[in-house]
Amino acid sequence: xxxxxxxxxxxxxxxxxxxxxxxxxxxxxxxxxxxxxxxxxxxxxxxxxxxxxxxxxxxxxxxxxxxxxxxxxxxxxxxxxxxxxxxxxxxxxxxxxxxxxxxxxxxxxxxxxxxxxxxxxxxxxxxxxxxxxxxxxxxxxxxxxxxxxxxxxxxxxxxxxxxxxxxxxxxxxxxxxxxxxxxxxxxxxxxxxxxxx
Numbered sequence: 001x002x003x004x005x006x007x008x009x010x011x012x013x014x015x016x017x018x019x020x021x022x023x024x025x026x027x028x029x030x031x032x033x034x035x036x037x038x039x040x041x042x043x044x045x046x047x048x049x050x051x052x053x054x055x056x057x058x059x060x061x062x063x064x065x066x067x068x069x070x071x072x073x074x075x076x077x078x079x080x081x082x083x084x085x086x087x088x089x090x091x092x093x094x095x096x097x098x099x100x101x102x103x104x105x106x107x108x109x110x111x112x113x114x115x116x117x118x119x120x121x122x123x124x125x126x127x128x129x130x131x132x133x134x135x136x137x138x139x140x141x142x143x144x145x146x147x148x149x150x151x152x153x154x155x156x157x158x159x160x161x162x163x164x165x166x167x168x169x170x171x172x173x174x175x176x177x178x179x180x181x182x183x184x185x186x187x188x189x190x191x192x193x194x195x196x197x
Contacts, residue, residue: 001035004074006042010050018055019062020048020079028068030098038073038103049078049108053086060109061091063099070100081110085136087143088112090129093119100125107131109144113166116149116156120181126163133170133197141196145175149183157181165189170196 011020028034038044048060060076063069076090088111093099095118102125106113113129116122129146137143146166149156156179165188166173173190176183 001037003037003039004044005039006044008045008047011046011048013051015051015054017053018057019059021046021060022062022064023066023069024064026066026069030068033068033070033100034066035070035072037070043073043075045075045077047078048076049080052080052082054082054084055086057087057089059089059092060106063093063096065094066096066099068098069096070102071104072102073104075105075107077106077108079109079111081134081136083136085138087137088134089115090132091115092117093122095119097121099123101127103127105129110134110136111144112148113144113146113169114148116154116159117151118155120155120157120159122156122159124159124161124164127161128165129169130166131168135170135196141170144170146173146190146193148172148175149179149181150175150177152178154179155181157183160184161186161188163187167192168195169193
């Protein structure tokens with residue numbers, strides 16, 4: 001178990017850096033998962049509002065090439081979209097399986113909230129995403145989704161969203177456009193979406 005103490009954290013990376021916080025090649029097992037958690041009773045916040053990033057794709061929190069990883073109790077906020085129209089992701093999981101994301105909040109992001117790409121058997125439990133918009137995209141207001149696994153090449157499947165909420169998002173609360181995977185949404189709320197502030 002790796003505990004993260006409460007408080008506000010910054011990336012400290014340059015405007016040209018694409019990934020602000022990356023965890024790669026973490027390989028737990030079904031009986032011994034890797035846990036990255038907020039210290040009990042505390043709330044760690046990754047606040048990325050101090051730098052306007054210039055890369056074409058920018059990621060706040062990136063979990064990559066991993067399996068049996070649990071992440072709990074974090075907040076990712078403040079990652080703004082550049083007026084040049086770059087693509088912003090608050091929390092992305094790529095090429096990872098059998099992971100659990102619990103009590104994670106993504107808010108005030110200039111783009112996507114939670115995005116799964118080629119990742120299977122992911123459980124999102126009691127996660128919140130809110131106040132997202134992509135006003136500078138070529139199709140403005142149509143690329144911000146709360147929880148998504150979109151795209152024709154995206155093989156994600158068997159992902160579950162349990163007790164999650166998505167609100168004040170300029171496009172969709174949940175979006176699985178162009179995918180053939182199976183997704184379960186239960187005990188979730190989606191409201192006040194598809195708006196322009």
